[in-house]
Amino acid sequence: MKQFPESFLWGGAAAANQFEGAYLEDGKLPSTADTLGVGMENRMGRTGPIEMQPEIYCPSHKAIDFYHHYKEDVALFGEMGFQVFRTSIAWSRIFPKGDELEPNEKGLQFYDDLFDELHKYGIEPLITITHYEMPLHLAQEYGGWKNRKLIDFYERYCKTIFTRYKDKVKYWLNFNEINTNAMLPLFQCGFTKGFTDPDRWQDIYQASHHMFVASARANQLCHEIIPGAKIGMMLAGMQSYPETCKPEDVYATLKHKHESLYFADTMMRGHYPAYAKSMWREKGVKLDIQPGDLELMAAYPCDYLGFSYYMSGVTAADPSGGSSIGNLAFGKQNPYLEGSSDWGWQIDAVGLKSYLVELYDRYEKPLFIVENGLGTRDELLPTEKDGYRVEDDYRIDYLRRHIIEIYNAIQDGVEVMGYTPWGCIDLVSASGGQMSKRYGFIYVDVDDEGHGTFERCKKKSFDWYKQVIETKGGNVL
Numbered sequence: 001m002k003q004f005p006e007s008f009l010w011g012g013a014a015a016a017n018q019f020e021g022a023y024l025e026d027g028k029l030p031s032t033a034d035t036l037g038v039g040m041e042n043r044m045g046r047t048g049p050i051e052m053q054p055e056i057y058c059p060s061h062k063a064i065d066f067y068h069h070y071k072e073d074v075a076l077f078g079e080m081g082f083q084v085f086r087t088s089i090a091w092s093r094i095f096p097k098g099d100e101l102e103p104n105e106k107g108l109q110f111y112d113d114l115f116d117e118l119h120k121y122g123i124e125p126l127i128t129i130t131h132y133e134m135p136l137h138l139a140q141e142y143g144g145w146k147n148r149k150l151i152d153f154y155e156r157y158c159k160t161i162f163t164r165y166k167d168k169v170k171y172w173l174n175f176n177e178i179n180t181n182a183m184l185p186l187f188q189c190g191f192t193k194g195f196t197d198p199d200r201w202q203d204i205y206q207a208s209h210h211m212f213v214a215s216a217r218a219n220q221l222c223h224e225i226i227p228g229a230k231i232g233m234m235l236a237g238m239q240s241y242p243e244t245c246k247p248e249d250v251y252a253t254l255k256h257k258h259e260s261l262y263f264a265d266t267m268m269r270g271h272y273p274a275y276a277k278s279m280w281r282e283k284g285v286k287l288d289i290q291p292g293d294l295e296l297m298a299a300y301p302c303d304y305l306g307f308s309y310y311m312s313g314v315t316a317a318d319p320s321g322g323s324s325i326g327n328l329a330f331g332k333q334n335p336y337l338e339g340s341s342d343w344g345w346q347i348d349a350v351g352l353k354s355y356l357v358e359l360y361d362r363y364e365k366p367l368f369i370v371e372n373g374l375g376t377r378d379e380l381l382p383t384e385k386d387g388y389r390v391e392d393d394y395r396i397d398y399l400r401r402h403i404i405e406i407y408n409a410i411q412d413g414v415e416v417m418g419y420t421p422w423g424c425i426d427l428v429s430a431s432g433g434q435m436s437k438r439y440g441f442i443y444v445d446v447d448d449e450g451h452g453t454f455e456r457c458k459k460k461s462f463d464w465y466k467q468v469i470e471t472k473g474g475n476v477l
């Protein structure tokens, strides 16, 4: 019987601001994510200063209230047989403003309890140090990652959590989808920038440089404090194809890939790639690189590459006729692919295989698929006993096809550490803020306005995924 390797870690993924809720509890102060409302305009389309919006519903405030339901939810993850659970620590629980000298003990205690609960079921935490947020104060007072001071604040935060959780967490990721800085600095850089703002690229690339230095410091600290731990980077992954075999289209695709792999090339290899100089020149960027920065980046590259994968795209030398094919991706439709998600994300399981092979060829370091999945509107069907059920065969089909291609990539020699499908329990969408875009094996009764019982219910995919884990993928291969 075909199976995944014994060492392959199966699990699921989530992020603090998209599922914890309790945004002001136990000493926590708002994070940048707590300023975001529902709808693309109120999130990805935001311009101007990052401020709270007391007049509207901001979904991170309650989310699915994992903060108070974590025992029940972790028990369900345990029942599915998870070996790993990816979540993030909310920086603003540990350092509510971000620039304090002392951490918030209650925030630290929450994650202690969560990690203990996970270990009770034999689940290893995989921790994203910061996932699409920062303490709001750091954005408002310092301008976010544009400001070099954030490197020190991040270092203090990392040192605190590495020291506190050194016996509980051995897998770490520094920033979520760091290449999205170039598309949407609001989510992680701590400032907004319009596409036509003259200082757009300067600020984004300077902020990213600070994050590269911060990541190198975190990598160094992690290895010093937690021997044997692995700390990786995290990329928004997407396979891109040339529209035709016309050499100009192939070259345009290569250049398009540089835009996103710039981040992985730098953090995995420990130095800026050769093409960085021309990229900075074209974008009018003059980086302020301080003495010692490049040496530090070279000395402490990342141990592994974690990435999300939802779809693929098509690139042409002549971009006219292109359209949006996903929340952060623009390009042309692929006539060879059938089907996209309810949100227009073009589904391409084979693209995951080629992407894995390509990344492994490029870095020769382990890869971890830390997000993948299908965001859909789930229909509630009545059960005989006044309850409801979700028959999410479409989700099973999506995941099954991707799992097969991961297996195929492993057969091609790629080292894959594991697989944590996104939103293993329904949570708030990052791009749109809705609850109605659901990814989970577990349904949560909350709507787009935050109303509902918050009751959890297993979908059909719950038992299916449990079996996938039990058989090490054998039931789908």
Ligand code: BGP
Pocket: 015, 018, 132, 176, 177, 236, 308, 327, 371, 375, 422, 428, 429, 430, 431, 432, 437
């Ligand atoms: C990734 C993010 C996640 C997540 C996921 C799905 O880009 O790392 O935070 O939300 O995409 O996106 P969405 O929630 O917009 O459907």
